[in-house]
Amino acid sequence: MTAKKILMVLTSHAELGNTGEKTGFWVEEFAAPYYTFVDAGVEVTLASPKGGQPPIDPKSEMADFQTDSTKRYFNDANARALVANTTPLAQLDAAEFDAVFYPGGHGPLWDLATDTHSIKLINAFLAADKPVGAVCHASAVLMDVKTESGEYLVKDKAVAGFTNSEEAAVGLTDVVPFLLEDELVKRGADFQKVDDWNVFAVRDGLIFTGQNPASSELVAEKMLAYLGQS
Numbered sequence: 001m002t003a004k005k006i007l008m009v010l011t012s013h014a015e016l017g018n019t020g021e022k023t024g025f026w027v028e029e030f031a032a033p034y035y036t037f038v039d040a041g042v043e044v045t046l047a048s049p050k051g052g053q054p055p056i057d058p059k060s061e062m063a064d065f066q067t068d069s070t071k072r073y074f075n076d077a078n079a080r081a082l083v084a085n086t087t088p089l090a091q092l093d094a095a096e097f098d099a100v101f102y103p104g105g106h107g108p109l110w111d112l113a114t115d116t117h118s119i120k121l122i123n124a125f126l127a128a129d130k131p132v133g134a135v136c137h138a139s140a141v142l143m144d145v146k147t148e149s150g151e152y153l154v155k156d157k158a159v160a161g162f163t164n165s166e167e168a169a170v171g172l173t174d175v176v177p178f179l180l181e182d183e184l185v186k187r188g189a190d191f192q193k194v195d196d197w198n199v200f201a202v203r204d205g206l207i208f209t210g211q212n213p214a215s216s217e218l219v220a221e222k223m224l225a226y227l228g229q230s
Contacts, residue, residue, distance in 0.1 A: 003043050004098040004229050008034065009118065009141075010048045010086060011107030014055035017175040024055030026105035028213045029135050031069040033101055033220035034079065040229050044082075045097065049111050049118070051088030057105045060213075069217070089117040094124035099223055103216065104136030104162065109176055113140035126153075126206055133223045135201075135210035136162045140180050142207065143187060155188035158204040160211045163193045 010030065016023040037044050048054040059065065073079055094100070100121065102112065112118050122145050125132050134141055139161030145153040164181045167173050185191050193211055194200040201210040201218040203226070210219035 010054040012050035013107040029103035031073040036220035102138035104138035152187040
């Protein structure tokens with residue numbers, strides 16, 4: 001069986017609103033699915049809007065947030081070199097991949113949510129019957145994608161993402177440009193969730209989404225099962 005190819009798209013945005021603090025991608029949300037894919041024999045390509053090294057949310061490097069996957073990543077020179085050299089999003093073609101996955105962190109709220117290259121890419125994957133996965137804040141990448149009929153892609157679709165109560169728990173409700181749960185609901189999504197910080201992932205057709213960092217591995221597993229690669 002030919003190895004499947006999955007594109008993982010990371011944020012290029014580093015500023016946490018006007019707080020003077022930094023943001024970026026959340027290490028666990030990259031590392032857990034990355035190793036889930038790689039260990040299943042998948043070929044992973046990394047991209048970001050600007051290319052090069054995407055910013056890492058410094059909080060996700062703190063001791064409290066380390067898992068087996070993040071420890072493996074920090075000790076994996078090869079994976080870190082791949083992350084340091086992501087391909088600019090504009091240079092990628094959905095035809096070269098079997099699926100796309102977006103790790104979260106707060107960064108995507110500022111760039112990927114409205115990135116025209118990302119929106120075009122998601123449309124191309126879906127038009128080719130290929131799965132699109134996103135976890136936590138990265139579910140924002142689906143927000144402004146529209147179907148051919150001009151309706152929001154998420155309308156009447158079961159989706160998960162970082163919840164209003166989780167945003168409140170991390171104290172960033174007034175810092176983020178929008179509350180993800182509210183925006184998805186506004187666009188007609190069937191927003192699904194469980195209690196804060198619990199593992200939850202949902203599939204609706206070709207769209208695979210997860211609620212929070214702990215859910216990222218489950219989204220990847222569901223995608224692999226769909227691709228027949230698990």
